[in-house]
Amino acid sequence: MNITIKHTEKEIWDILDTIPDPEVPAISIVELGVIRKVTIKHDKVTVNITPTYSGCPATERFKADIREFLTNAGIENIELIMQYSPAWTTSWLTNEAKEKLRIYGIAPPVNGTEDKGFLFESGPKVVPCVKCNSNNTEVTSQFGSTACKALYKCLNCLEPFEYFKCI
Amino acid sequence: MNESLKQYFFRIGDSNLIIGQRLAEWCSKGPTLEEDVALTNISLDNFGQARILFSHIAELENNGKTEDDFAFRRNEREFYNALITERPNGHFGDTIARSFLFDTFQLHFYTELCKSKNEFLAGFAEKSLKEVKYHFRHTGEWIVRLGDGTEESKEKIQESINDLWDFTGDMFATDDNIDALTKEGIAPDYTLIYQKWKNTVNEVLKRATLTVPEDAYMQKGSLDGRHSEYLGHLLGDMQYLQRSYPDAKW
Numbered sequence: 001m002n003i004t005i006k007h008t009e010k011e012i013w014d015i016l017d018t019i020p021d022p023e024v025p026a027i028s029i030v031e032l033g034v035i036r037k038v039t040i041k042h043d044k045v046t047v048n049i050t051p052t053y054s055g056c057p058a059t060e061r062f063k064a065d066i067r068e069f070l071t072n073a074g075i076e077n078i079e080l081i082m083q084y085s086p087a088w089t090t091s092w093l094t095n096e097a098k099e100k101l102r103i104y105g106i107a108p109p110v111n112g113t114e115d116k117g118f119l120f121e122s123g124p125k126v127v128p129c130v131k132c133n134s135n136n137t138e139v140t141s142q143f144g145s146t147a148c149k150a151l152y153k154c155l156n157c158l159e160p161f162e163y164f165k166c167i
Numbered sequence: 168m169n170e171s172l173k174q175y176f177f178r179i180g181d182s183n184l185i186i187g188q189r190l191a192e193w194c195s196k197g198p199t200l201e202e203d204v205a206l207t208n209i210s211l212d213n214f215g216q217a218r219i220l221f222s223h224i225a226e227l228e229n230n231g232k233t234e235d236d237f238a239f240r241r242n243e244r245e246f247y248n249a250l251i252t253e254r255p256n257g258h259f260g261d262t263i264a265r266s267f268l269f270d271t272f273q274l275h276f277y278t279e280l281c282k283s284k285n286e287f288l289a290g291f292a293e294k295s296l297k298e299v300k301y302h303f304r305h306t307g308e309w310i311v312r313l314g315d316g317t318e319e320s321k322e323k324i325q326e327s328i329n330d331l332w333d334f335t336g337d338m339f340a341t342d343d344n345i346d347a348l349t350k351e352g353i354a355p356d357y358t359l360i361y362q363k364w365k366n367t368v369n370e371v372l373k374r375a376t377l378t379v380p381e382d383a384y385m386q387k388g389s390l391d392g393r394h395s396e397y398l399g400h401l402l403g404d405m406q407y408l409q410r411s412y413p414d415a416k417w
Contacts, residue, residue, distance in 0.1 A: 054294055055215025084219060085290025087297055141201035142301055143208040151201065167297040 005040050005075060012038045012045060015073050022061040023146050024164075026104035029062055033092030036083055044077040045070060050088045053147035053167075090166045105130050107152065107163040129154035130161045139163075168227040171344045172285070174247070175354060177237075178345075178390070180220035181248035182338075184238060185398070186269060187213030188405050189256055198259050205305055209266070212298040219291055239409035243399050244392040251334040253398045257327070260313055260320070264327035267306035268368065272338045273299045275363040279355030288353065307371050314375025321376070328372070329380050336385025339364075345390075 007015075016038070017030040029035055037048035047066055051059040063080050070078050090109040093101075098108035110125045126135050134156035141151040142165065149162045190210035197203025221234035251269055256262045277299055280292035313324040339361045341349070348354035372379050388394065408415055 051215075053212060053215060053298060054219055055211035055213070057211075082222075084294050085286070087290070087294035089297075141205055142305060143201070143205035145204070147208055147211060165301075167301075 004043055005045060007040070007045075007073065007075065009038050009040055012040065012047075012070070012075075015069055016047070016066065019062075019065045019069055022058045022065070023148075024101065024104070024106065026100045026106075027093075027097045029065075031094055031097035031100070033088060033094075034062060044079060045075050046079040046081060048081045048083045050083050050086075052088050054084075056147055058146075088167070090164065093164075101164055102130055105161065106149065107161055109164050109166045127152055127163050129157060129159060131159040132157040168224060171348065172353070173224055173228075174344055175348055176220045176224055178247045180217040180237075181246045182252045182269075183213040183220075184217040185246070185248040185401065186252040186266070187211070187217065188401055189252065189254075190262070190266070192256055193262065202259075206262070209302050209305070212295075212302065216291070216295045216298070219294075223287060235409065239406045243394055243402060246394065246398065246402075247389055247392060248394075248398075249334075249340075250337045250386055250389045250395060251331060253395060253401055254331060254334060255397055258323070260324045261327045261330070263306055263309045263313065264324060264331055266302070267310050267371070268328075268331060268335055269338070270299060270303040270306050271367050271371075272335075272360070272364050274303045275360045275367070276355065278363075279360055282352075283354070284352040310371055310377070311375045314372070314377040324375075325377050328377065332380040332382075333384060333386050336382075337387050337389050340387055340390050342390045 013030065013035075016035050017028045019029045021027050021029055021032050024032075032052070034050055034052060035047060036050050037046075039046040039048075047070075049059070049062060049066075051062075066080060067078055093109065101108045107127050107130050110127055127137055127139075128135055129137050129152075132154060134154055136155045137152050138155060139150060140153050140160070144151045144162050148164055148167075150165045151160065152163045153160045187210045190206045190213065193203060193206040193210075195203065197206055217238070218234055221237040224237065225233050249269070249272075251265060254261075254265050274296070277292045277296040281289055281296065283289045283292065310324065313320040315321070339357045341357050345354050345357070349356055369379055386395075
């Protein structure tokens with residue numbers, strides 16, 4: 001069979017935008033910035049994906065979900081390409097996505113360059129508490145429940161929370 | 168695929184795979200929950216970096232072999248990981264010292280590899296560097312805490328570094344193959360990486376009030392697939408399932 005794709009590129013993007021991030025379902029994989037390119041050629045849809053972290057287990061899930069959602073939309077010929085360069089960065093998260101993260105209870109990445117250590121360089125960033133918005137917070141660990149998050153604690157309301165760290 | 172490039176991909180990928188396996192051995196045994204999570208997060212990054220290289224080899228060779236074949240069906244002598252990565256975990260300080268010495272190497276290695284003329288390697292390095300910066304900060308900070316900590320912690324971490332020192336030279340080893348890749352601008356210059364590594368290690372150890380060990384005899388052999396007695400046991404654990412039940416799937 002050789003069916004030309006009826007969907008426009010925008011429609012494909014819209015379908016992908018309905019796929020939630022497997023680990024942070026508050027945002028879609030499009031909002032996360034891992035979908036870099038959609039190409040339609042004759043009967044084939046090609047999607048370029050850039051993983052957040054090289055070992056992120058969610059990557060396999062993204063790939064399966066993309067296939068499933070596109071197949072359900074009637075697209076049969078799907079090609080997924082892993083693209084490592086340019087490397088994924090938290091600055092690809094839209095402001096809207098950052099706000100969704102905050103409401104979900106994960107502190108969004110604080111703008112600017114990557115996070116610094118405590119002893120080296122200039123010290124950690126100020127990450128406001130997701131519950132009470134206090135700046136009186138401290139990092140518990142730079143490594144959290146998933147590769148993309150660090151652990152923080154609010155010294156004001158004592159809420160422990162996760163922070164989507166900058167890379 | 169070009170054999171010399173393939174060999175080089177294994178050199179980089181194997182070091183990641185083996186240290187990743189070592190760090191994964193800490194899973195559920197970390198001294199604190201946060202540290203357990205940190206060590207296994209770092210392990211996951213290492214596995215991810217190995218996977219990128221192995222799956223790229225598989226894609227280029229296109230002969231039915233997969234990344235899993237490279238991880239689970241090669242023998243000891245076919246691994247080219249730097250010797251330091253297979254050293255046993257020992258106590259927490261031993262693990263931190265091993266990771267710190269290796270992370271510092273990776274930090275400078277990836278920084279230089281970003282300039283590689285091989286586009287794939289440059290992209291891979293750019294991605295990996297972001298992750299390794301976190302690893303280096305984590306283990307570097309532990310070195311300072313332990314070194315500038317109590318009398319006991321200082322004594323132990325100094326001993327860990329001394330014990331591992333003979334294995335550091337092997338990270339910078341080159342052979343005709345790597346030298347040729349360096350000439351072509353594909354591999355970085357290892358003497359430069361060594362200098363940068365030495366400076367950073369000196370700086371952190373000084374800050375940690377520790378002594379930099381004297382350079383003496385350096386172990387070597389990993390570029391020829393010659394390893395310590397520990398690698399076989401590590402592979403025995405790691406490869407058991409795929410060896411006993413070939414093609415088993417989750």
